[in-house]
Amino acid sequence: MITIVDYGMGNLGSLVNIFRRIGVQARTESDPERIRNATKLILPGVGAFDAAMGRIGDITGLRDVLDRKALVEKIPVLGVCLGMQLLTDGSEEGKRPGLSWISGRAHRFPPGTGLKVPHMGWNSVIPLQENELTTGLGEELRYYFVHSYYVRVDDPASAMLQTSYGLAFDSGICRDNIFGLQFHPEKSHRFGMNILKNFARM
Template sequence: MTVTVIDYGGGNIGSVVNMLKRVGSDVAVVREPAEIASSERILLPGVGAFDRGVSLLKETGFFEPIRAFAVSGRPVLGICLGMQLLADSSEEGELRGLGLIPGAARRFAAKPGLRIPHMGWNAVVPRDHEPLLDGIAEENRFYFVHSYHVEPADESHVAATTGYGSSFVSMIRRDNVVGAQFHPEKSHDFGKTLLKNFAAA
């Protein structure tokens, strides 16, 4: 039940680590790529711009080891920017992402009364059965802060959606690789349940 959190310089990981510990998970924070090879599951956090996130993963040497870890079939969870990095690309930048779930991150279309970035509490609605949402009520609320959202190339990779102006994809899944656009570590009991489910995956 150990979750390995990747510290590649792409954001403050303290709140993620603290929430994982609250749900009873053992946590390993790694700063060396070789350390993830023996991990049970990895969590890729992230805030900020897409190209900077990709550049940091490459500069720290994590880019290819993360791809290799995903191919091994062990659980991978990317949150916020970490979810977008799982995709092929982003309208925000020019670099290629990890390519673990085909698709691209798109900026919210400007609409009257729609604030960008999307910031606040919204419900996450599973498309089918999403194991990380087990035990979470339909009337849930997760915390979002983002201007871009992933559009998977394959509809079967849509794990959950959220309404903001229109429906957008808030969770993606391809086999053992999952992305969550919201911040579970800031989403109180709903986020705790999701992270507990991931720790037990």
């Protein structure tokens, strides 16, 4: 069973629905004691970086459980949109540290490029490596984005997918059992369903 972490800042219903469409059971859960039983975790996120890390910290025991599942038990973990940014060390958007599961930071798209911020809509994604999440996806990929901050990882080995919007940024990141997607797979039709099927098979 896939557990979607509910800390009050995620697009939970859409994720549950897309998993239902591909025949995979997924549940939302906010109780750290019940999250302890998860075999796969999704960390969603919509909104501001500091507010999200604050919410996670406000739920007694949640941070400890997340760290244990990701770093000790090493179950498959997927961060989506803001959830991907939370996997890193921090963001220019705020002052709170991130989860620091993947070394890197989120940066605001620079002004003066002539491009609208937030980056919103469909964009092409280039696979940089093949792993359990990206296998079989093909080379011509398009996903739906809504974000004002982009991630750059410190270790090139953690860069999984790349997208260009005024500059090249890491639209997918990974480290061992931990994966992040900047785009919304639940809004990306067959492209999103295929990558979520891969996650469900892990």
